[in-house]
Amino acid sequence: MKPANSNEFKTYTQAVQEGKYDLYVGNLFGKYDNVRTYWEDQLTRIVLRPFLRNLVEKQRFEGQGVRIVDLGCGAGQGYDILTKIDYHDLDLGLQHKRVLPHEDVSSFLGLDISQAMVTKGQVLFSDKTEVQFKQADLSQGLGDIKESESPFDLYFSSYGSLSHLARKDLVTLLEDVCNHGKDGSIVVMDLIGRYSIEWPDFWSAKSETEKVRQYNMGYLYSESVRQTTEIESFPIRFWTGQEVRELAQEISDKTGVSLEVAKLVDRSLLVGRHTDTRSFNPQLKPIRRTINSLHEDYMRTNLEELLLDASIFPEHPFITPLLQDLIQSWNILIEFTQNRLSHNFSLPDVAGWDEFPKPLQFALMTIDRVIADVGWMWYGDPRANIIEPQLGYALRTLEYEMQRGWGCGHGLIVVLKIQK
Numbered sequence: 001m002k003p004a005n006s007n008e009f010k011t012y013t014q015a016v017q018e019g020k021y022d023l024y025v026g027n028l029f030g031k032y033d034n035v036r037t038y039w040e041d042q043l044t045r046i047v048l049r050p051f052l053r054n055l056v057e058k059q060r061f062e063g064q065g066v067r068i069v070d071l072g073c074g075a076g077q078g079y080d081i082l083t084k085i086d087y088h089d090l091d092l093g094l095q096h097k098r099v100l101p102h103e104d105v106s107s108f109l110g111l112d113i114s115q116a117m118v119t120k121g122q123v124l125f126s127d128k129t130e131v132q133f134k135q136a137d138l139s140q141g142l143g144d145i146k147e148s149e150s151p152f153d154l155y156f157s158s159y160g161s162l163s164h165l166a167r168k169d170l171v172t173l174l175e176d177v178c179n180h181g182k183d184g185s186i187v188v189m190d191l192i193g194r195y196s197i198e199w200p201d202f203w204s205a206k207s208e209t210e211k212v213r214q215y216n217m218g219y220l221y222s223e224s225v226r227q228t229t230e231i232e233s234f235p236i237r238f239w240t241g242q243e244v245r246e247l248a249q250e251i252s253d254k255t256g257v258s259l260e261v262a263k264l265v266d267r268s269l270l271v272g273r274h275t276d277t278r279s280f281n282p283q284l285k286p287i288r289r290t291i292n293s294l295h296e297d298y299m300r301t302n303l304e305e306l307l308l309d310a311s312i313f314p315e316h317p318f319i320t321p322l323l324q325d326l327i328q329s330w331n332i333l334i335e336f337t338q339n340r341l342s343h344n345f346s347l348p349d350v351a352g353w354d355e356f357p358k359p360l361q362f363a364l365m366t367i368d369r370v371i372a373d374v375g376w377m378w379y380g381d382p383r384a385n386i387i388e389p390q391l392g393y394a395l396r397t398l399e400y401e402m403q404r405g406w407g408c409g410h411g412l413i414v415v416l417k418i419q420k
Contacts (some may be wrong), residue, residue: 004148028292028293028296029289029292030219031220032223034296035288038393039267039291040268042117049086051262051263051415052082052100053099056104059073059103064105065106065171066104066106066153067107067150068107068109068156069155072111072120072138072158073112074112074114074117074121078110084096084098099223102130110131111138111145111148112133113136117132118134139172140174141175141176146176151182152181155187156187158188159190159411160190162189162191163237165174165223166212167237168235170237178257179249181257181418183419183420186415186418187414187416189416192215192410192411192412193411196230196407197275198273198274198280198281199213202280203316212236213235214235216387217231217232219276238407240406243407244261246416253263257419258417259416259417259419261414261416264405265412266399267409268410269323269326269408271288272409273288275288276402285308286383288307291395295344295388298385299384300381304338307329307335310323310328320404322402322408326399326402329357329398330366332352332356333364333395333398337367337387340368350390363394363403365392366394374386
Protein backbone atom coordinates (compact mmCIF):
# COMPACT_ATOMS: atom_id res chain seq x y z
CA MET A 1 0.00 0.00 0.00
CA LYS A 2 1.10 3.58 -0.54
CA PRO A 3 1.63 5.83 2.45
CA ALA A 4 0.02 9.10 1.41
CA ASN A 5 2.59 11.23 3.19
CA SER A 6 5.68 11.11 5.39
CA ASN A 7 3.63 10.77 8.60
CA GLU A 8 2.01 7.59 7.34
CA PHE A 9 5.33 6.13 6.24
CA LYS A 10 6.87 7.01 9.62
CA THR A 11 3.98 5.34 11.48
CA TYR A 12 4.41 2.02 9.69
CA THR A 13 8.20 2.03 9.89
CA GLN A 14 8.05 2.70 13.63
CA ALA A 15 5.41 -0.02 14.12
CA VAL A 16 7.65 -2.58 12.44
CA GLN A 17 10.67 -1.54 14.50
CA GLU A 18 8.65 -1.89 17.72
CA GLY A 19 7.66 -5.46 16.82
CA LYS A 20 3.99 -4.74 16.20
CA TYR A 21 4.12 -6.73 12.95
CA ASP A 22 5.73 -9.83 14.41
CA LEU A 23 3.75 -13.06 14.36
CA TYR A 24 0.70 -13.38 16.60
CA VAL A 25 0.79 -13.02 20.35
CA GLY A 26 -2.57 -12.87 22.11
CA ASN A 27 -3.45 -9.72 24.01
CA LEU A 28 -6.15 -7.47 25.35
CA PHE A 29 -4.74 -4.48 23.46
CA GLY A 30 -2.74 -3.66 20.37
CA LYS A 31 -2.49 -4.97 16.84
CA TYR A 32 -2.94 -8.65 17.66
CA ASP A 33 -5.68 -8.35 20.23
CA ASN A 34 -8.29 -11.07 20.79
CA VAL A 35 -10.93 -9.38 18.65
CA ARG A 36 -8.63 -9.49 15.66
CA THR A 37 -7.79 -13.15 16.29
CA TYR A 38 -11.19 -14.56 17.21
CA TRP A 39 -13.50 -12.15 15.39
CA GLU A 40 -11.93 -10.27 12.48
CA ASP A 41 -9.51 -12.82 11.05
CA GLN A 42 -11.98 -15.66 11.55
CA LEU A 43 -14.82 -13.75 9.91
CA THR A 44 -12.58 -12.92 6.95
CA ARG A 45 -11.83 -16.62 6.61
CA ILE A 46 -15.53 -17.53 6.79
CA VAL A 47 -16.35 -15.04 4.03
CA LEU A 48 -13.52 -16.19 1.76
CA ARG A 49 -13.95 -19.93 2.29
CA PRO A 50 -16.45 -20.75 -0.50
CA PHE A 51 -14.64 -18.60 -3.06
CA LEU A 52 -11.20 -19.94 -2.20
CA ARG A 53 -12.47 -23.51 -2.07
CA ASN A 54 -13.83 -23.28 -5.63
CA LEU A 55 -10.61 -21.66 -6.81
CA VAL A 56 -8.37 -24.32 -5.26
CA GLU A 57 -10.46 -27.19 -6.60
CA LYS A 58 -10.33 -25.70 -10.09
CA GLN A 59 -6.56 -25.36 -9.95
CA ARG A 60 -6.17 -28.90 -8.62
CA PHE A 61 -8.30 -30.23 -11.48
CA GLU A 62 -5.95 -28.47 -13.91
CA GLY A 63 -2.91 -29.82 -12.06
CA GLN A 64 -1.74 -26.40 -10.93
CA GLY A 65 -1.15 -24.57 -7.68
CA VAL A 66 -2.71 -21.25 -6.70
CA ARG A 67 -0.94 -18.02 -7.59
CA ILE A 68 -1.57 -15.14 -5.16
CA VAL A 69 -0.54 -11.50 -5.07
CA ASP A 70 -1.05 -9.62 -1.80
CA LEU A 71 -1.65 -5.93 -2.52
CA GLY A 72 -0.34 -3.87 0.40
CA CYS A 73 0.95 -6.99 2.12
CA GLY A 74 2.53 -5.46 5.21
CA ALA A 75 4.77 -8.18 6.65
CA GLY A 76 2.77 -10.97 5.02
CA GLN A 77 0.03 -11.68 7.57
CA GLY A 78 -2.39 -12.29 4.69
CA TYR A 79 -0.58 -15.56 3.96
CA ASP A 80 -1.63 -16.91 7.35
CA ILE A 81 -5.22 -15.78 6.84
CA LEU A 82 -5.46 -17.63 3.52
CA THR A 83 -3.66 -20.83 4.52
CA LYS A 84 -5.57 -21.31 7.77
CA ILE A 85 -9.11 -21.46 6.41
CA ASP A 86 -10.89 -24.66 7.45
CA TYR A 87 -12.57 -26.59 4.63
CA HIS A 88 -15.81 -26.72 6.61
CA ASP A 89 -17.05 -25.99 10.11
CA LEU A 90 -15.00 -28.05 12.53
CA ASP A 91 -16.26 -31.27 14.08
CA LEU A 92 -14.79 -32.79 17.23
CA GLY A 93 -12.05 -34.65 15.40
CA LEU A 94 -8.38 -33.87 15.90
CA GLN A 95 -7.17 -32.67 12.53
CA HIS A 96 -7.78 -29.46 10.62
CA LYS A 97 -8.47 -29.80 6.91
CA ARG A 98 -7.44 -26.57 5.21
CA VAL A 99 -8.98 -25.13 2.06
CA LEU A 100 -5.57 -23.90 0.90
CA PRO A 101 -2.73 -25.90 2.47
CA HIS A 102 0.80 -24.62 1.96
CA GLU A 103 1.55 -27.20 -0.71
CA ASP A 104 -1.26 -25.84 -2.93
CA VAL A 105 0.29 -22.35 -3.02
CA SER A 106 2.58 -22.24 -6.04
CA SER A 107 3.38 -18.54 -5.63
CA PHE A 108 2.65 -15.84 -3.07
CA LEU A 109 3.95 -12.38 -3.99
CA GLY A 110 3.60 -9.62 -1.41
CA LEU A 111 3.73 -6.01 -2.62
CA ASP A 112 4.15 -3.05 -0.27
CA ILE A 113 5.65 0.42 -0.60
CA SER A 114 7.33 0.16 2.81
CA GLN A 115 10.78 -1.41 2.57
CA ALA A 116 10.61 -2.03 6.33
CA MET A 117 7.52 -4.18 5.76
CA VAL A 118 9.10 -6.00 2.82
CA THR A 119 12.23 -6.76 4.84
CA LYS A 120 10.19 -7.95 7.81
CA GLY A 121 8.16 -10.26 5.58
CA GLN A 122 11.31 -11.72 4.08
CA VAL A 123 12.56 -12.55 7.56
CA LEU A 124 9.27 -14.02 8.82
CA PHE A 125 8.74 -16.23 5.77
CA SER A 126 12.36 -17.08 4.95
CA ASP A 127 11.56 -20.80 5.26
CA LYS A 128 8.85 -20.70 2.55
CA THR A 129 10.33 -20.64 -0.92
CA GLU A 130 6.97 -19.94 -2.55
CA VAL A 131 6.62 -16.64 -0.64
CA GLN A 132 8.32 -13.56 -2.06
CA PHE A 133 8.12 -9.85 -1.23
CA LYS A 134 8.74 -6.80 -3.38
CA GLN A 135 8.57 -3.07 -2.84
CA ALA A 136 5.92 -1.47 -5.06
CA ASP A 137 3.86 1.73 -5.25
CA LEU A 138 0.28 0.57 -5.82
CA SER A 139 -0.90 4.11 -6.58
CA GLN A 140 0.80 3.51 -9.93
CA GLY A 141 -1.09 0.27 -10.52
CA LEU A 142 0.56 -3.14 -10.73
CA GLY A 143 3.75 -1.68 -12.20
CA ASP A 144 6.26 -3.96 -13.86
CA ILE A 145 4.67 -7.19 -12.63
CA LYS A 146 2.16 -6.75 -15.46
CA GLU A 147 4.96 -7.90 -17.76
CA SER A 148 7.12 -9.98 -15.43
CA GLU A 149 4.37 -12.09 -13.83
CA SER A 150 1.73 -14.33 -15.38
CA PRO A 151 -1.89 -13.81 -14.22
CA PHE A 152 -2.72 -14.51 -10.59
CA ASP A 153 -5.65 -16.56 -9.40
CA LEU A 154 -6.17 -14.32 -6.37
CA TYR A 155 -5.55 -10.57 -6.08
CA PHE A 156 -5.79 -10.18 -2.33
CA SER A 157 -5.67 -7.35 0.21
CA SER A 158 -6.36 -7.19 3.93
CA TYR A 159 -6.56 -4.81 6.91
CA GLY A 160 -7.71 -1.74 5.01
CA SER A 161 -4.63 -1.70 2.76
CA LEU A 162 -6.38 -0.33 -0.30
CA SER A 163 -8.13 2.42 1.66
CA HIS A 164 -4.72 4.11 1.68
CA LEU A 165 -5.24 4.78 -2.03
CA ALA A 166 -7.19 7.74 -3.38
CA ARG A 167 -10.18 6.65 -5.45
CA LYS A 168 -8.49 7.56 -8.75
CA ASP A 169 -5.47 5.45 -7.78
CA LEU A 170 -7.65 2.50 -6.82
CA VAL A 171 -9.32 2.81 -10.24
CA THR A 172 -5.88 2.60 -11.88
CA LEU A 173 -4.95 -0.44 -9.80
CA LEU A 174 -8.22 -2.29 -10.51
CA GLU A 175 -7.96 -1.55 -14.22
CA ASP A 176 -4.53 -3.19 -14.19
CA VAL A 177 -5.87 -6.13 -12.18
CA CYS A 178 -8.72 -6.70 -14.63
CA ASN A 179 -6.40 -6.54 -17.64
CA HIS A 180 -3.74 -8.72 -15.97
CA GLY A 181 -6.07 -11.28 -14.39
CA LYS A 182 -7.68 -14.21 -16.13
CA ASP A 183 -11.24 -15.44 -16.39
CA GLY A 184 -12.25 -16.63 -12.93
CA SER A 185 -9.61 -14.68 -10.99
CA ILE A 186 -10.83 -13.44 -7.60
CA VAL A 187 -10.17 -9.95 -6.22
CA VAL A 188 -10.45 -9.36 -2.46
CA MET A 189 -10.45 -5.86 -1.00
CA ASP A 190 -10.62 -5.00 2.69
CA LEU A 191 -11.68 -1.35 2.94
CA ILE A 192 -12.46 1.01 5.82
CA GLY A 193 -16.24 1.48 6.17
CA ARG A 194 -17.55 5.03 6.23
CA TYR A 195 -20.76 4.29 8.17
CA SER A 196 -18.96 2.88 11.23
CA ILE A 197 -20.12 4.02 14.67
CA GLU A 198 -16.51 5.10 15.20
CA TRP A 199 -16.93 8.22 13.01
CA PRO A 200 -20.57 9.30 12.59
CA ASP A 201 -19.34 12.75 11.51
CA PHE A 202 -18.20 11.07 8.27
CA TRP A 203 -21.59 9.52 7.41
CA SER A 204 -22.85 12.56 5.50
CA ALA A 205 -19.79 12.92 3.24
CA LYS A 206 -20.78 13.63 -0.36
CA SER A 207 -17.81 15.02 -2.28
CA GLU A 208 -14.70 12.99 -2.96
CA THR A 209 -12.73 15.39 -0.76
CA GLU A 210 -15.08 14.75 2.18
CA LYS A 211 -14.70 10.96 1.78
CA VAL A 212 -10.97 11.22 2.48
CA ARG A 213 -10.27 11.95 6.15
CA GLN A 214 -7.28 11.97 8.47
CA TYR A 215 -6.79 8.64 10.25
CA ASN A 216 -4.36 7.31 12.83
CA MET A 217 -3.22 4.00 14.26
CA GLY A 218 -3.53 5.04 17.88
CA TYR A 219 -4.98 1.63 18.72
CA LEU A 220 -1.45 0.22 18.51
CA TYR A 221 -0.62 2.00 21.75
CA SER A 222 -1.91 1.91 25.30
CA GLU A 223 -4.19 4.67 26.56
CA SER A 224 -1.41 6.14 28.69
CA VAL A 225 0.88 6.37 25.66
CA ARG A 226 -1.86 7.97 23.56
CA GLN A 227 -2.35 10.63 26.24
CA THR A 228 1.32 11.58 26.32
CA THR A 229 2.41 11.02 22.72
CA GLU A 230 1.39 12.74 19.50
CA ILE A 231 0.09 9.98 17.22
CA GLU A 232 0.85 10.52 13.54
CA SER A 233 -2.13 10.85 11.19
CA PHE A 234 -2.54 10.32 7.46
CA PRO A 235 -5.39 10.40 4.92
CA ILE A 236 -7.65 7.37 4.39
CA ARG A 237 -10.45 6.95 1.87
CA PHE A 238 -13.61 5.67 3.58
CA TRP A 239 -16.02 3.48 1.57
CA THR A 240 -19.64 2.33 1.45
CA GLY A 241 -21.04 -0.78 -0.19
CA GLN A 242 -22.90 1.26 -2.80
CA GLU A 243 -19.70 3.08 -3.76
CA VAL A 244 -17.97 -0.27 -4.26
CA ARG A 245 -20.72 -1.36 -6.64
CA GLU A 246 -20.39 1.89 -8.58
CA LEU A 247 -16.61 1.44 -8.67
CA ALA A 248 -16.87 -2.10 -10.04
CA GLN A 249 -19.27 -0.95 -12.76
CA GLU A 250 -16.93 1.90 -13.70
CA ILE A 251 -13.97 -0.50 -14.01
CA SER A 252 -16.06 -2.89 -16.11
CA ASP A 253 -17.09 -0.08 -18.46
CA LYS A 254 -13.53 1.20 -18.82
CA THR A 255 -11.80 -2.15 -19.39
CA GLY A 256 -14.51 -4.16 -21.12
CA VAL A 257 -13.82 -6.87 -18.51
CA SER A 258 -16.72 -7.83 -16.24
CA LEU A 259 -15.89 -7.20 -12.58
CA GLU A 260 -18.75 -8.75 -10.62
CA VAL A 261 -19.42 -7.86 -6.98
CA ALA A 262 -19.78 -11.35 -5.51
CA LYS A 263 -19.89 -10.46 -1.80
CA LEU A 264 -19.98 -7.43 0.50
CA VAL A 265 -19.65 -8.00 4.25
CA ASP A 266 -19.40 -5.50 7.10
CA ARG A 267 -16.94 -6.58 9.79
CA SER A 268 -16.67 -5.21 13.33
CA LEU A 269 -19.83 -3.10 13.39
CA LEU A 270 -19.70 -2.49 17.14
CA VAL A 271 -16.11 -3.42 18.04
CA GLY A 272 -13.95 -1.49 15.55
CA ARG A 273 -10.42 -0.47 16.44
CA HIS A 274 -11.37 3.09 17.39
CA THR A 275 -14.25 2.23 19.71
CA ASP A 276 -11.55 2.02 22.37
CA THR A 277 -9.49 5.04 21.40
CA ARG A 278 -12.64 7.15 20.82
CA SER A 279 -10.44 9.38 18.68
CA PHE A 280 -13.30 10.14 16.29
CA ASN A 281 -16.38 9.59 18.50
CA PRO A 282 -15.81 10.40 22.20
CA GLN A 283 -19.35 9.20 23.09
CA LEU A 284 -18.42 5.55 22.54
CA LYS A 285 -17.76 3.05 25.30
CA PRO A 286 -14.41 1.20 25.07
CA ILE A 287 -16.29 -1.91 24.03
CA ARG A 288 -13.46 -3.67 22.20
CA ARG A 289 -11.32 -4.10 25.30
CA THR A 290 -14.33 -5.64 27.08
CA ILE A 291 -14.87 -8.08 24.22
CA ASN A 292 -11.15 -8.89 24.40
CA SER A 293 -11.68 -9.83 28.03
CA LEU A 294 -14.33 -12.40 27.05
CA HIS A 295 -11.69 -14.34 25.15
CA GLU A 296 -8.94 -14.13 27.77
CA ASP A 297 -8.24 -17.23 29.89
CA TYR A 298 -9.13 -17.00 33.59
CA MET A 299 -10.40 -13.45 33.28
CA ARG A 300 -13.99 -12.81 34.27
CA THR A 301 -15.74 -9.94 32.52
CA ASN A 302 -18.21 -7.44 33.95
CA LEU A 303 -20.99 -8.05 31.41
CA GLU A 304 -22.67 -4.79 32.37
CA GLU A 305 -19.87 -3.00 30.51
CA LEU A 306 -20.98 -4.67 27.26
CA LEU A 307 -24.39 -2.97 27.21
CA LEU A 308 -24.65 -0.26 24.54
CA ASP A 309 -26.74 2.88 24.11
CA ALA A 310 -28.41 3.00 20.69
CA SER A 311 -29.50 6.61 21.13
CA ILE A 312 -26.06 8.21 20.80
CA PHE A 313 -25.89 7.98 17.01
CA PRO A 314 -27.17 10.64 14.62
CA GLU A 315 -30.23 10.15 12.48
CA HIS A 316 -29.58 8.47 9.15
CA PRO A 317 -32.36 7.02 6.96
CA PHE A 318 -31.05 3.44 6.85
CA ILE A 319 -27.88 3.26 8.97
CA THR A 320 -29.46 4.31 12.25
CA PRO A 321 -32.31 1.72 12.10
CA LEU A 322 -29.81 -1.05 11.32
CA LEU A 323 -27.57 -0.10 14.25
CA GLN A 324 -30.53 0.25 16.59
CA ASP A 325 -31.80 -3.23 15.69
CA LEU A 326 -28.35 -4.74 16.14
CA ILE A 327 -27.72 -2.99 19.45
CA GLN A 328 -31.14 -3.99 20.76
CA SER A 329 -30.42 -7.65 19.97
CA TRP A 330 -26.90 -7.31 21.40
CA ASN A 331 -28.24 -5.93 24.69
CA ILE A 332 -30.95 -8.59 24.94
CA LEU A 333 -28.30 -11.30 24.59
CA ILE A 334 -26.07 -9.68 27.25
CA GLU A 335 -28.93 -9.23 29.71
CA PHE A 336 -30.12 -12.78 29.13
CA THR A 337 -26.62 -14.10 29.84
CA GLN A 338 -26.41 -12.08 33.04
CA ASN A 339 -29.73 -13.48 34.27
CA ARG A 340 -29.09 -17.02 33.04
CA LEU A 341 -25.85 -17.25 35.01
CA SER A 342 -27.86 -17.21 38.23
CA HIS A 343 -31.31 -18.46 37.17
CA ASN A 344 -32.73 -21.43 35.29
CA PHE A 345 -35.71 -20.62 33.07
CA SER A 346 -37.30 -21.57 29.78
CA LEU A 347 -36.33 -19.62 26.68
CA PRO A 348 -39.89 -19.33 25.30
CA ASP A 349 -40.78 -17.54 28.53
CA VAL A 350 -38.39 -14.71 27.66
CA ALA A 351 -40.49 -11.63 26.91
CA GLY A 352 -40.75 -10.97 23.17
CA TRP A 353 -39.26 -14.31 22.12
CA ASP A 354 -41.60 -14.81 19.16
CA GLU A 355 -40.69 -11.39 17.72
CA PHE A 356 -36.93 -11.78 18.06
CA PRO A 357 -34.95 -11.99 14.80
CA LYS A 358 -33.68 -15.50 14.02
CA PRO A 359 -30.00 -14.63 14.66
CA LEU A 360 -30.90 -13.46 18.16
CA GLN A 361 -32.97 -16.57 18.89
CA PHE A 362 -30.06 -18.77 17.81
CA ALA A 363 -27.62 -16.79 19.97
CA LEU A 364 -29.89 -17.07 23.01
CA MET A 365 -30.27 -20.82 22.50
CA THR A 366 -26.49 -21.15 22.23
CA ILE A 367 -25.80 -19.37 25.51
CA ASP A 368 -28.65 -21.17 27.29
CA ARG A 369 -27.24 -24.54 26.25
CA VAL A 370 -23.64 -23.64 27.12
CA ILE A 371 -24.56 -22.46 30.62
CA ALA A 372 -26.72 -25.53 31.22
CA ASP A 373 -23.98 -27.91 30.07
CA VAL A 374 -21.15 -26.47 32.19
CA GLY A 375 -23.09 -25.73 35.35
CA TRP A 376 -21.84 -28.91 37.03
CA MET A 377 -18.17 -28.08 36.53
CA TRP A 378 -16.27 -26.81 39.55
CA TYR A 379 -12.73 -26.65 38.12
CA GLY A 380 -11.03 -24.54 35.45
CA ASP A 381 -13.31 -21.51 35.92
CA PRO A 382 -16.02 -22.49 33.41
CA ARG A 383 -17.45 -18.99 33.35
CA ALA A 384 -14.17 -17.35 32.25
CA ASN A 385 -12.90 -20.19 30.05
CA ILE A 386 -16.08 -21.62 28.48
CA ILE A 387 -19.14 -19.41 28.89
CA GLU A 388 -17.57 -16.03 28.20
CA PRO A 389 -15.70 -17.10 25.02
CA GLN A 390 -18.92 -18.66 23.72
CA LEU A 391 -20.73 -15.40 24.47
CA GLY A 392 -18.05 -13.66 22.40
CA TYR A 393 -18.66 -16.01 19.48
CA ALA A 394 -22.43 -15.56 19.81
CA LEU A 395 -22.03 -11.78 19.66
CA ARG A 396 -19.75 -12.12 16.64
CA THR A 397 -22.33 -14.28 14.86
CA LEU A 398 -25.05 -11.78 15.74
CA GLU A 399 -23.04 -9.00 14.07
CA TYR A 400 -22.37 -11.14 11.01
CA GLU A 401 -25.94 -12.31 10.55
CA MET A 402 -27.41 -8.81 10.91
CA GLN A 403 -24.87 -6.88 8.77
CA ARG A 404 -25.84 -5.78 5.26
CA GLY A 405 -22.54 -4.95 3.57
CA TRP A 406 -23.37 -1.24 3.52
CA GLY A 407 -20.06 -0.04 4.99
CA CYS A 408 -21.35 0.02 8.58
CA GLY A 409 -18.35 -1.78 10.07
CA HIS A 410 -14.77 -0.75 10.65
CA GLY A 411 -13.95 -3.12 7.81
CA LEU A 412 -15.81 -3.73 4.55
CA ILE A 413 -14.85 -7.04 2.95
CA VAL A 414 -15.29 -7.02 -0.83
CA VAL A 415 -15.08 -10.09 -3.07
CA LEU A 416 -14.99 -9.46 -6.82
CA LYS A 417 -14.90 -11.91 -9.73
CA ILE A 418 -13.17 -11.25 -13.05
CA GLN A 419 -15.11 -12.60 -16.03
CA LYS A 420 -13.56 -12.52 -19.48
